[in-house]
Amino acid sequence: MSRILTESVSRRTFLLTAGVTVGGAFTASVLPSRAFAATKPIVLRYASSLPDTHPLNNQMKVAAEAIRVQTNGAVDLQVYANGSMGGDTDLLSQVRGGAMDLIALSGAILSTMVPSMSIESMPFAFKDYDSVWAALDGKLGDYVRAQTAKAGLIPMDKVWNNGFRQITSSTRPINTPQDLAGFKLRVLVSPLWSSMFTAFGASPSGITINETYSALQTKVVDGQENPLVVVESARFYEVQKYCSMTDHIWGGCWMLGSGKTWPKLPADVQEIVAQQINAAALVQRQQVIDLNASLETSLTAKGVIFNRVDRSLFRAELEKKGFYAQWKKRYGDEAWSLLEQYAGQLS
Template sequence: MPTRRALVSQAGATALATPFASRRARAQAAVARMSMGSPMPQAHPASTCLVEALDAIRADSKGQIDITLYPDSQLGSELSMQSQLRSGAIAFTLTSVSSLQTLVPLAGIPGVAYAFPSYEPLWAALDGGPLSERIRDALGKFGLRAFRVVDNGFRHVITSVRPITAVADLQGLKIRVPPSPLLTSLFRALGASPTTINLAETYAALQTRVADGMENSLPQIEATKVYEVQKYLSRTGHSWDGLWILAHGRTWDALPRDVQTLISRHFDAAVGKQRQVFARMDAEGETRLRAKGLAINTPDREVFRAALVAAGYYAEWKAKFGPDAWGALERYTGPLGA
């Protein structure tokens, strides 16, 4: 099995291997091999739906466009893959809203705690309109071309210590979070001790009690199998997270228009299918996780939101994002922090 360094080297060596100057040149050229990195497990619908899309791109281009997905952090952590994408070492990546905030602060704004009550206003905000435009413009300034957002769901807390029924239950708990300033701030405001651990290393960290628990969506909890080493799942629904499909801007701009159209069409279809598959998995997840032995509870979420208001969480992030961006968010969520 190739090492992570070998995979990254391979990705960088092939991402720009084929010129796309004309139809004639494409017909005469070797296959254009490009790479896509992803932190998501192979069984996650984000991975399975993208693999189907890449197969379709390969088929429709008669093998001329060959994009390989490397799931499960094979090319490194999310922050490492973001760096590789910006340098052009890889052509595409799937990267979470939460971790992308460390590079592009505004990218994290959909993950503000308890901002979206449901998917209807969320997709309205991210599939078009002023908030989406602001985020895409911010990503563009870092040389990134954004496609649609893959769903990774509303997040919940799973622990080996105790169920979370009230804010006091979080006091002092070491909770694994992605490298997200918003999530780190959220759990600190609630009295927990958030710790950043790479997703691929989280199972071992929970098994060895490096962390007392983690927070994620039900399908992600299933995909990572952390239910094997945890006992309690609390449906806190504290934040939403998704993943942008991103391209290296210069690599994308170098592609001919018909190739861009082909890739975009299949990426858009993959996102639409992924959201549907994810919604079914999420709806059925609690039943499956109960069957695997988890004790599941649903606490009063307004208690947690009130604690965040009192701790100044919303005031802090309104100041950081700025009144214009915050206003664009509240256009879909209603007033936050009151």
Template sequence: MQRVGAGLLLAPLASPSVRAEATALRLSMGSPMPQHHPATTCLVEALDAIRAESNGRIDITLYPDSQLGSELSMQSQLRSGAIAFTLTSASSLQTLAPLAGIPGVAYAFPGYVPLWAALDGGPLSERIREALGRFGLRAFRVVDNGFRDVITGVRPITAVSDLQGLKIRVPPSPLLTSLFKALGASPTTINLAETYAALQTRVADGMENSLPQIEATKVYEVQKYLSRTGHSWDGLWILAHGRTWDGLPRDAQELIGRHFDAAVERQRQAFSRMNAEGEARLRAKGLVINTPDRAPFREALVKAGYYAEWKAKFGPEAWGALEQFTGPL
């Protein structure tokens, strides 16, 4: 038998003589994503498949919707080995490993083809994985959380001036906080699970997130205007506690990794469908939707020194790896 994580024992999966209940590896996985988000539903399918294919010997329980705490709390739990896996946003990971946030640079990627090329392999992906590895984290692939828009209850965002003084909810991301400060807004960090109440009670004037996430959190019930600013992309890394992962038998690693990869593919496809169909559904729910010209927003960021600031923070080598896929920023 091999020792895994905090005193757990796992017999090789190929040992049918050992009773499954005596050798079951029971692990926890935390996630901030709502129950009906495709990141949740596709992971549930993957964990069910892992459980079935291992005859119950690998039992990973997913706790979605921030049940285990905020993203930063779950990252801390993962690093300590209190949980074995987590799904956590690139934007929030920036507070731990700054380079993890680089794919979210404002208006960097024009679409998904260069984005997935950058994150599924190559120098930028390698640098991010190495940065996470220094904190004892093993990174799998990234699920999609989309290009982000602004939803508010006070006014549509048609120009940069409409953001002036707007109290906007952002995740705990230095990059997004910097972005909205540069555009004149007042960003405030609120746990995703608490955002609906914050918007309903006007603690915040609005939030920014992807269209499928806006749908999944149902904030359209307490907001009126959706502006398709597409200001930044964010995704969620599937992460493992490194020592726990390294302690697993190779066949267990192969089984988990294979189903995680399949979940990512399904999630990206489901997210794409939700994104394509979501605007019509949200219009039907009463949201007023507009698509502003994005060029003035990027020009305002250039003028405010946003890109120069982040190039200096990420460093010329990482910035150069980013620009291999985005072109000059």
């Protein structure tokens, strides 16, 4: 259960007698959770813009089945992937309004509403996964979850893994910061992403993930940046020739419940759903690590040419341009101090 969540119904005594609307679906009366003898299931809707084959969506299907079994069919968590319910900004609007019950979004996208959420993606901050999990399962994650709850969203305890991001290109490999000068690059719709690549002299364009393949294919942009798992699942290798292993940003997805519909769920249902989703997140974290580690070989076989870079050159360029000092002011001393506890001194 999310530590931020305030339960509105006693775990021992809850009883829905009139039915509630959750995610737009009417639910019939539900007996106490130890019986889970619903005559009609509680329907919860989860949506993502990521491909259906992405490990995040695969594990949400596993969580949905576990929830169904544990509640004897009283809770039906439906999974919608491939942007079928809209792009990232559409999904954020839907979950805020209660039309969607659960979404998974990058902190960079969510930062338009909760500025501190993008701090996880500070470029060249985390050296490895151990430091990422220590930060997000620890004090930095607690701080961000508290800020998110104030905005009317219900953050789950575990952040899902999307992996360290790499730069792909159809025109040339990126070896140094100077190779990014004038480079037309698809990035997340995020001030942090745009600010970083602008500092390198690139020409970033904020494009949603479900529109990226077309933008690459039609040469609206020359490249994009994503973990290898996305390069594979979104088939970007079909329209990209080079992949530079920059590890410039770690990216994940925050699993968020709607502040409109989540509090209407019985407390025991909240606990089971959150428990299964958080458990699935831990499995998915390792799946993405293993998958990203294996994909260089398979993508090479598909014609992608890989190169590695000296990350210190990119970090030094950002320091020289005042990038870290600028973002420290935006996040504030408290958030920045928590980040540096795990990432080391950045400014």
